[in-house]
Amino acid sequence: MVLEYRINSKFSFEEACSKVPEAVSKNGFAVLAEIKTSEILKSKGFDYAPLRTFDICNAGYANKALSLSKITEALLPCHLIVRGNGDHTEISVQLPRDTFNALFPKGDAKMEAFMNEVEGKLKNIVDSLAKQ
Numbered sequence: 001m002v003l004e005y006r007i008n009s010k011f012s013f014e015e016a017c018s019k020v021p022e023a024v025s026k027n028g029f030a031v032l033a034e035i036k037t038s039e040i041l042k043s044k045g046f047d048y049a050p051l052r053t054f055d056i057c058n059a060g061y062a063n064k065a066l067s068l069s070k071i072t073e074a075l076l077p078c079h080l081i082v083r084g085n086g087d088h089t090e091i092s093v094q095l096p097r098d099t100f101n102a103l104f105p106k107g108d109a110k111m112e113a114f115m116n117e118v119e120g121k122l123k124n125i126v127d128s129l130a131k132q
Contacts, residue, residue, distance in 0.1 A: 003099075005123050006092035009130040013050045013084035016091060016129055020054050020080065023128045027121045029056045032077050050084030056125075061118050065096075068111075071103055078122060082129075091129045093122045 009016050021031050031054050038051040057077040065072040075096060083090045097115040104111055 002095055002097070004092045005095055005119075005126055006090055007126060007130045008085075009089040009091050011089055011129070013052075013082060013089050016082045016089045017052050019129055020082065023125050024054070024056050024080070026128065027058075027125045028060075029058045029078075029121070029125065031055070032057050050082075052082045054080040054082070056080050058118075058121070061114075061121075064114060065100075069103065072100075075099055080122075080125065091126045093126050095119050095122065 011019065017034075020034075024031055033055040035053040035055070037053050038048045041048045041051075055077040056079075062076050065076065078096070079094045081090075081092045083092070097119055100111065100115060
């Protein structure tokens with residue numbers, strides 16, 4: 001089961017975070033929310049590496065997913081993660097395929113094509129944040 005796509009970035013944590021809106025937009029998505037996860041944890045007394053969660057969405061993909069089943073409401077939006085890890089930054093995104101496969105019958109060619117398109121775009125976002 002592959003739930004995420006994660007790679008290292010040459011950018012600092014703050015640089016990577018600042019590049020998210022443009023990278024997301026270039027791939028047809030929008031940033032719906034930026035959650036400063038590690039700052040929230042720190043305010044509650046927990047120390048954690050720099051961590052920011054970006055909720056991202058492509059309205060067309062979301063509409064298509066929602067038209068398949070109302071169960072998909074719980075899967076939206078997609079989450080893009082930027083994590084500081086000592087001397088480098090990690091960028092990751094959730095991949096929806098295995099979750100969708102658990103909900104819908106395997107072998108559905110339309111679903112497979114849809115997942116290939118969505119996951120391709122999500123991976124492009126992560127790749128562009130790591131290699132710009």
